[in-house]
Amino acid sequence: MNRRSVIKTAGLVLAGTALLPLDTLALSVGADDNSGKDSKTPSTASGKRKLGSLEVSSIGLGVQNMSRTYQTTVPSRPEMHNIIRKAYDNGVTLFDAAEAYGPFEVEKILGEATASFRNKIVIETKFGWNIDQNTGQRLPGLNSKPDHIKVVVEGMLKRLRTDRIDLLYQHRVDPNVPIEDVVGAIKDLIKEGKVVHYGLSEPGVQTVRRAHAIHPVTAIQNEYSLLWRGPEEKIIPLCEELGIGFVPWSPLGVGFLTGAIDADTRFAPGDIRGMESRFSPENIQANIALVDLIKKWGEQKKATPAQISLAWLLAQKPWIVPIPGTTQMAHMLENVGAAAVKFSVAELQQFNSQLNAIKVVGERLPAMVQAFSDVEAPLKK
Incomplete structure (x- = not known):
């Protein structure tokens, strides 16, 4: 079954996840976004980029869907493990969980896969949802209380099989x-290594x-x-x-930018994309x-749509590092190959004009x- 067929026939079980945002549902960060075509482009995450003072590969790997895809398959x-290790072999040093x-x-899957080369990569992970640390049950809302953050990090270190979170x-x-x-708690964790x-x-x-102002954000x-250019305005x-x-x-764009979704696509009940008005039939x-x-542009530059989409992001700023996710080896190789696709100044101007x-x-x-987005934290009393 090709990817377009999967999109039309499979749904996402949302039970218990209604309070979580898109990227914490079973849609990955760039969730398995490729069209399903094997890429013939040589794969390499060539080049390094800086996130603040942190050096990483120009393209990372989001591993969100590796426990369950948004088609609910396991x-x-x-x-x-093989995909994560192959990504590292092809120059990827930034892994997101x-x-x-x-x-x-x-986090467990990532820790298992990277144990042998842990000190050669950058692991990023995230806290903040109200999750019972013993059972994994998702409770309503958010929880960034300092004591909770510190408990969460202890669990992360064990699951990731590491002594620090990069x-x-x-x-x-x-x-x-x-x-x-929040930053005060993080500063304590930084002091503790x-x-x-x-x-x-x-x-x-x-x-x-x-x-x-309290501690530099990386x-x-x-x-x-x-598909979504909102951060260009302020962030x-x-x-x-x-x-x-x-x-x-x-x-x-959750598959849209790879050509996996077309005008005839209809989403099964439960797939969150069916709830997004940008993907309504009209x-x-x-x-x-x-x-x-x-x-x-892919035909012109002999690249896949996914590679053009990622290359455009890389061309925006030298400190932008996309983290497409996938559960398919061919898709991962295709994604990291985007680092070799370059726009000249004239090409970028022409592309942006169009x-x-x-x-x-x-x-x-x-x-x-x-x-849950663009929220301001309350002022400290």
Whole structure:
């Protein structure tokens, strides 16, 4: 069964996940975003980039779906290990996880796969959802209380089989905990050697400024792709101003930018994309012009649509590092091959001119999920 058939026939079981945002559901960070075609492009995550002072490969690997895909299937654990190790063999040094993925299980898979080369890679993971640390049960809302953060990190270290987390993100800003308290807890963990760098995901601008004033923020992780360019308004300029790296999640638009979704695609009940108005039947019909543009440039540059999409992100800023996710070896090799696709200045200007002529219609997330993004932490009393 090809990927388009899977999208039409399979759904996502959302029971117990209604309070989690898109990237903490069983949709990965760039979740298995490829079209299913084997890439003939040589695979290499060539080049290094800086997230703040942290050096990583130009393309990372999101491992979210490696415990369960958004079609609700459970991937082969040994094969997930193989993909992670092959990514490292092909130059990938940034691996992204979170306690919420599974919960817990993805961190275990990553720890199992990377034990033999742990000191040669950068592991980033995320805290912040209200998850029972003993049972893994997802409880309502968020929890970034300092004591809870420290307990969460202890569990992360065990699951990841490591003595430190290279880059620890707050998964979403907690509206009930001042960011000063959150960063204070992280600073304690840094002093103890359990955390090296920290970042924020989908934060409000002022929260970033407040956090950065206490201890430098290394990276911000937000959704960003040719399909969703919202960070260009405030977050990317803020990163440039403060010297913060930027890590796009869902850099391939949950499959849309690879051509896996077309005007005839209909989503099964439970698949969150069926709840996003950008993928409604009438809006897909309008937004397919974006895919057509990417395919045209792919033919011109002898690259796949996924590679064009990732190469465009890399061309935006030298401190942007996308983390496409996949559970398919061929897709991973295709994604890391995007680092070899380059735009000249003239090509990028031409591409952007054509891109700006296309209006993407529809919202990126359901309102209940969007409510967790761009949140400002309360002021400390």
